Amino acid sequence: MTVEVEMQAMHRNRLNAIDFQLEQHLLFSVGDDSFVKVWDYSFLREPHQVYIGHAKNINDVCFQNGRLWTAGSEGILVWNFKEQGEKFV
Numbered sequence: 739m740t741v742e743v744e745m746q747a748m749h750r751n752r753l754n755a756i757d758f759q760l761e762q763h764l765l766f767s768v769g770d771d772s773f774v775k776v777w778d779y780s781f782l783r784e785p786h787q788v789y790i791g792h793a794k795n796i797n798d799v800c801f802q803n804g805r806l807w808t809a810g811s812e813g814i815l816v817w818n819f820k821e822q823g824e825k826f827v
Contacts, residue, residue, distance in 0.1 A: 749773060755798045759819075766806060768796035774808055774817070791815050 749769035756767045763780035774789040774796065792810035800807045806817040 749775065751795075754796060757799050757801045759801050764801075766799045766801055768799045768808055770795040772796060772810070774799065774806070789817070791817070 749767065749771050750773075751770035753767060753769045756765060758765055763778060765777040765779050767775045767777065772790060772792045772794055774791065776787045776789070792808065792812065792815065794811045796808050796810040798807075798809040801819070804819050806819050808815045808817065
């Protein structure tokens with residue numbers, strides 16, 4: 739096995755979960771640092787964006803039907819995700 743791409747600026751603490759959105763080449767990651775990170779693994783946009791919504795650690799992430807679901811110690815958040823083709827801001 740070989741490393742395909744090494745992504746910098748991972749989570750400050752433990753990484754807890756990841757999910758993919760294959761059509762837009764996006765990877766979602768969550769961790770104990772309370773961040774939701776969105777990675778473009780095609781490298782056609784900015785390498786990653788960070789979102790803060792949970793006050794504490796985030797334990798799981800799931801992308802379904804244009805929405806990103808995150809589960810943390812204080813509950814579940816549902817994020818509306820941008821339409822395909824929109825650039826990160």
